[in-house]
Amino acid sequence: MTNSIRILKKSDTKINEFNIKKKHKKKLNKEAILKNLNKRNFKTKTIQFLGLALRYALLISLGFVILTQLLTTLRMAITDHSMLGMKNSIWIPPAMSDQSFREAWLILDYPKALLFSLVNTTILMILQTLCSALAAYSFARLKFKGSNVLFGVVIFTIIVPSQSIMLAQYIEFRNFDIFGIFKALTGQPINMIGSTIGIYILAATGMGVKGGLFIYILRQSFRNLPLSVEEAAFVDGAGFLKTFFKIVLPSASSALITVGVLSFVWNYADIYTMSLLSPTKLHLPLRLVHAQLNMGWSISDIAKYMPPEYAVDIESPLVHIAVTNASALLVILPLLVIYLFIQRKFIQGVERSGLGGD
Amino acid sequence: MIKKINLQGKQTLEPKKKSWYAGLSFKKRASLWGFLFLLPWIIGVLVFFMGPILKTFYYAFFDMTLSNNGFQYVFIGFENFKQALTVNPNFNKNVVAALSTVALNVPIQIFISLFVAMLLNGKYKGRGFFRLIFFIPIILATGILKVNLGYSVGSAMVKEESMTLLDTSTLISIFTSGSFPPELLALILKYVNMIFEVITISGIQMLILLAGLQAISDTLYEVAKIEGCSGFESFCKITLPMISPMILVCLIYSLADAFARADVTETIQNVTFTNAKYGLGAAMSAIYLLVSVIVILVLSFIVSKGVFYYDK
Numbered sequence: 001m002t003n004s005i006r007i008l009k010k011s012d013t014k015i016n017e018f019n020i021k022k023k024h025k026k027k028l029n030k031e032a033i034l035k036n037l038n039k040r041n042f043k044t045k046t047i048q049f050l051g052l053a054l055r056y057a058l059l060i061s062l063g064f065v066i067l068t069q070l071l072t073t074l075r076m077a078i079t080d081h082s083m084l085g086m087k088n089s090i091w092i093p094p095a096m097s098d099q100s101f102r103e104a105w106l107i108l109d110y111p112k113a114l115l116f117s118l119v120n121t122t123i124l125m126i127l128q129t130l131c132s133a134l135a136a137y138s139f140a141r142l143k144f145k146g147s148n149v150l151f152g153v154v155i156f157t158i159i160v161p162s163q164s165i166m167l168a169q170y171i172e173f174r175n176f177d178i179f180g181i182f183k184a185l186t187g188q189p190i191n192m193i194g195s196t197i198g199i200y201i202l203a204a205t206g207m208g209v210k211g212g213l214f215i216y217i218l219r220q221s222f223r224n225l226p227l228s229v230e231e232a233a234f235v236d237g238a239g240f241l242k243t244f245f246k247i248v249l250p251s252a253s254s255a256l257i258t259v260g261v262l263s264f265v266w267n268y269a270d271i272y273t274m275s276l277l278s279p280t281k282l283h284l285p286l287r288l289v290h291a292q293l294n295m296g297w298s299i300s301d302i303a304k305y306m307p308p309e310y311a312v313d314i315e316s317p318l319v320h321i322a323v324t325n326a327s328a329l330l331v332i333l334p335l336l337v338i339y340l341f342i343q344r345k346f347i348q349g350v351e352r353s354g355l356g357g358d
Numbered sequence: 359m360i361k362k363i364n365l366q367g368k369q370t371l372e373p374k375k376k377s378w379y380a381g382l383s384f385k386k387r388a389s390l391w392g393f394l395f396l397l398p399w400i401i402g403v404l405v406f407f408m409g410p411i412l413k414t415f416y417y418a419f420f421d422m423t424l425s426n427n428g429f430q431y432v433f434i435g436f437e438n439f440k441q442a443l444t445v446n447p448n449f450n451k452n453v454v455a456a457l458s459t460v461a462l463n464v465p466i467q468i469f470i471s472l473f474v475a476m477l478l479n480g481k482y483k484g485r486g487f488f489r490l491i492f493f494i495p496i497i498l499a500t501g502i503l504k505v506n507l508g509y510s511v512g513s514a515m516v517k518e519e520s521m522t523l524l525d526t527s528t529l530i531s532i533f534t535s536g537s538f539p540p541e542l543l544a545l546i547l548k549y550v551n552m553i554f555e556v557i558t559i560s561g562i563q564m565l566i567l568l569a570g571l572q573a574i575s576d577t578l579y580e581v582a583k584i585e586g587c588s589g590f591e592s593f594c595k596i597t598l599p600m601i602s603p604m605i606l607v608c609l610i611y612s613l614a615d616a617f618a619r620a621d622v623t624e625t626i627q628n629v630t631f632t633n634a635k636y637g638l639g640a641a642m643s644a645i646y647l648l649v650s651v652i653v654i655l656v657l658s659f660i661v662s663k664g665v666f667y668y669d670k
Contacts (some may be wrong), residue, residue: 052482059477063491065554070494073503135399142392150396150403157407159614159654163623164643167630168410168417171429205402213562213611215399234384240391262496262562269500276631285502332502339497340490347489 077101077326084318104327106302107291108284116282117268118334120196124267127203128211129260133252135206136218137244141230151219158212163272170276173198198277209266209273214259221255222248257345265335288331295320414647417640424634438641448625449642453649456620460653464612466549467556471563471608472601478564479571496561559615563608570604571597599666606665610658617650 077100079093104110139151173192192198202208206215225248233243249256271285281287291298299319339346382390418438420431442449478489574597582592626646630639 055477055482059488062474062477062557063488066491066494066498066557068554069498069503069558131398131402134395138392138395142388142395144389144392147392147396150400153403155610156651157403158610159651160407160411160647161614161618161623161650163618163626164647164650165407165410165414166627167636167639167643168413169406171413171417172406172410202402202406204398205406206399207402207406211402216607240388240395244395265497265500269502272627285500288502328503332497332500335497335500335502336494339494343490343493344486347486347493 073325073329076322077104077329079322081319081322084316084322100322100326101330103299103302103323104330106305107298107323108287108327108330109282110330113282113284113287114334116280117284120283121264121268124199124203124208125260125263127200128206128208128214128263128267129256131204131206132211132214132259133218133249133256134244136215137222137248139215139219140222141227142240154212154215156212157207158210158216162209166272166276169202173277192277194278194280196278196280199273202273202277203267209263209270214263217259218252218255221252225251254345254348257342261339261342261346264338268335284331284334288327291327292324295324299323411647414640415644417637418644420637420640422636422640424636429636434637438637439645441638442642442645446629446638446642449622449629452620452622452625453646456617456622457649457653459620460613460616463552463556464609464616466552467560467563467612467616468605468608470553470556471560471567472605474557474560474564475567475571476597478568492564493561495558496565498558499561559619560612562615563612566604566608566611567601570601574600600668602665603667606658606661609661610654613654613657614650617646617654622646 075093078096078098079100080095080097081099083093083095135154139147139154170193176190176192176198199208203211229247229251230243233247238246269285271289274280274283274286275289279286281290379387417431419433419435421434421437422432423430474492478485478492578596578600579592582596587595622642623646626639626642629635629642
């Protein structure tokens with residue numbers, strides 16, 4: 001018994017020694033590999049760090065370039081009128097006042113014009129988005145003979161500069177008529193210039209600002225939706241309209257938000273169509289353009305409403321520039337506010353809208 | 359015989375007649391609804407797009423005057439085209455200027471948009487914040503902030519005040535102090551000055567390209583990494599081909615946008631509505647329309663040859 005135990009122990013120690021040697025070898029190997037790895041890690045880490053630093057440097061500097069215009073405008077708008085033209089500071093004016101903003105507020109007739117512009121633009125946005133969504137769904141899923149050709153026409157509408165057909169559109173709306181009905185009734189076609197209905201019609205028929213692009217974006221996102229959900233709806237007896245409004249639109253909501261924001265921004269700023277088809281003084285950007293073209297007159301017009309402690313210098317071109325900047329900021333303010341509120345959804349929409357891929 | 363039997367069983371015939379819609383196959387119903395969904399747009403295209411294009415070419419051959427009874431048309435042949443191309447001092451110049459800005463701006467615009475989209479893509483801290491800033495150009499591109507006074511600003515003091523903060527004069531002094539070739543310097547400065555202008559009008563392009571970059575699946579890059587591709591190689595072999603359809607879309611959009619932004623449109627508007635030369639304006643519009651459409655079609659046809667489609 002004892003012998004056998006001894007032998008066993010001996011063999012055990014032998015085995016143990018062998019194991020220890022093996023372990024040592026392994027340890028050595030591991031250490032070498034780790035050293036190597038650390039070296040490599042250090043290399044890749046420094047490269048990664050440098051890449052990240054470069055990325056941040058570029059992002060910050062380009063972001064600064066983007067914000068420059070906004071900041072310059074803001075700086076000139078908040079500078080006190082007595083300090084205009086002073087060059088002793090770059091970013092923060094030596095004395096600030098809200099004088100330019102007060103004048104701009106009066107020149108633009110701000111509350112009234114803002115209300116009109118927002119309501120008008122919202123109507124345009126809804127009409128345009130709805131029409132684009134309907135057309136895009138037709139192009140994406142409900143194909144019929146010739147719809148591919150018609151999609152080529154959509155691309156064509158993006159290409160043709162809208163200004164070049166504006167004259168013909170203007171004449172169309174000046175003598176507006178549907179199959180001669182109005183001429184038969186009243187003896188004359190209707191003159192639609194001056195009312196906003198003309199623009200509403202353009203938006204509702206997909207011919208508003210950049211309507212083609214919206215159809216393209218929405219078509220891409222509808223095509224990326226899973227087909228099975230719509231099929232399930234059809235099998236369960238939902239009609240095409242119901243499927244479209246209850247299933248397709250909600251599941252493509254992020255793309256719809258993207259299109260809605262873009263439509264709002266572009267319709268709001270579309271001075272060109274507005275000034276031709278319905279030149280109203282209530283539309284904010286249009287009012288801004290008119291005020292800019294004759295700033296001296298605009299300021300002298302509202303000077304009497306200003307409180308007496310603000311001495312208004314009507315002639316100074318510097319004051320004109322300051323007030324112009326302030327009014328431009330007031331006009332762009334609604335867009336910035338809407339963008340700030342909706343930006344998270346908007347950017348999510350960009351990520352998910354399936355703009356990418358064909 | 360069959361007809362008679364049918365006549366006898368009126369009840370079986372009537373419901374069939376009532377619901378002609380139910381008799382259609384699903385495919386036919388889908389295409390019927392497809393047509394109905396598209397109907398507003400079709401009306402719009404016919405009445406407010408195709409119609410006006412044809413009419414623009416038609417009006418170009420007439421001398422048009424606006425009177426109380428509406429427009430009076432007098433046929434004058436190619437006189438308007440002759441006037442637009444030879445007599446009017448601005449039109450020719452502006453069309454050429456538009457073409458040259460398009461040729462210069464659009465490639466840079468697409469390059470910068472792709473560059474910025476790649477910067478914004480990926481995972482890093484604060485990307486929400488940077489995306490917030492980098493999509494502001496969509497709002498800035500509306501041109502509302504452009505100071506546009508009715509008179510030319512003469513005094514130097516005012517000029518400096520209205521200048522942007524992006525001042526390149528220090529940059530110039532750094533380079534001119536050394537022995538730097540002046541032609542190269544001029545070129546570089548031109549592009550540096552253009553960055554701001556280009557970046558403010560490429561919001562949509564960045565958006566489209568960023569969405570395109572995000573649609574590329576990570577597995578492709580992983581495979582490339584395992585196979586030992588460098589970053590630059592995987593950019594050339596994966597990113598560029600995968601994003602090429604988006605680049606084509608961006609190209610078409612940028613070209614269309616650049617043509618719509620050009621000063622020519624203002625000249626045309628002035629001639630047409632301010633000077634009330636409607637026929638001449640129509641001729642100019644027709645020429646400009648043809649030029650821009652042909653340029654865009656040719657360029658996008660050439661580029662579309664190099665586009666790679668993953669599924670096909």
